[in-house]
Amino acid sequence: MCASTGTGSQALERAEAWLASGSLRPTRQRLALARLLVGDGQDRHVTAESLHEAAGTSDVSVSLATVYNTLRAFCQAGLMHEITVDGSRSYFDTRVDSHSHYYWEDDGQLTDAPNKAVQLASKPDIPEGATLSRVDVVIRLRRES
Structure with a gap:
């Protein structure tokens, strides 16, 4: 860090x-x-x-x-x-708004992905009696050699 x-x-x-x-x-x-x-x-x-x-x-x-x-x-x-x-x-993120992440497998770094990197087509089906807390998306990447 x-x-x-x-x-x-x-x-x-x-x-x-x-x-x-x-x-x-x-x-x-x-x-x-x-x-x-x-x-x-x-x-x-x-x-x-x-x-x-x-x-x-x-x-x-x-x-x-x-x-x-x-x-x-x-x-x-x-x-x-x-x-x-x-x-x-586990990583801990000080940015608490809704956003996705890139995980760089080569060096174990976690970075913010642009907001347009992931767009949900619809809200996930939620079981009865539950509310959506948040959606975490981690996109795993490797750098090309």
Whole structure:
């Protein structure tokens, strides 16, 4: 994860506002991770491992378990979405509007696909008693040699 945190006070303000928008208490660890995620105002896709590594590089002392728990809390608060690429790999996306993704199998990167990349012809049939939460589409790609 190549996360620039923006200027100090500006990045902190963004992180605080982001946590407040999800009604999350700004603990030291949440603020530190939020600053890495949204401090520069850019959307990003991270794994727990890449965020943990970025935290270590930024001298933020946090365990991998805490990173996982914090990412889950961010998702529950509606600040992020979890995108499962396969049974063993999840990405966390700070962009929460409805959009599709490209998964680049060569290097394991997840990127946003253009809105026109996938268009549903109709709304999926939903079982009685259920409502549509969202539709996740991941388009798997390989770069040509």
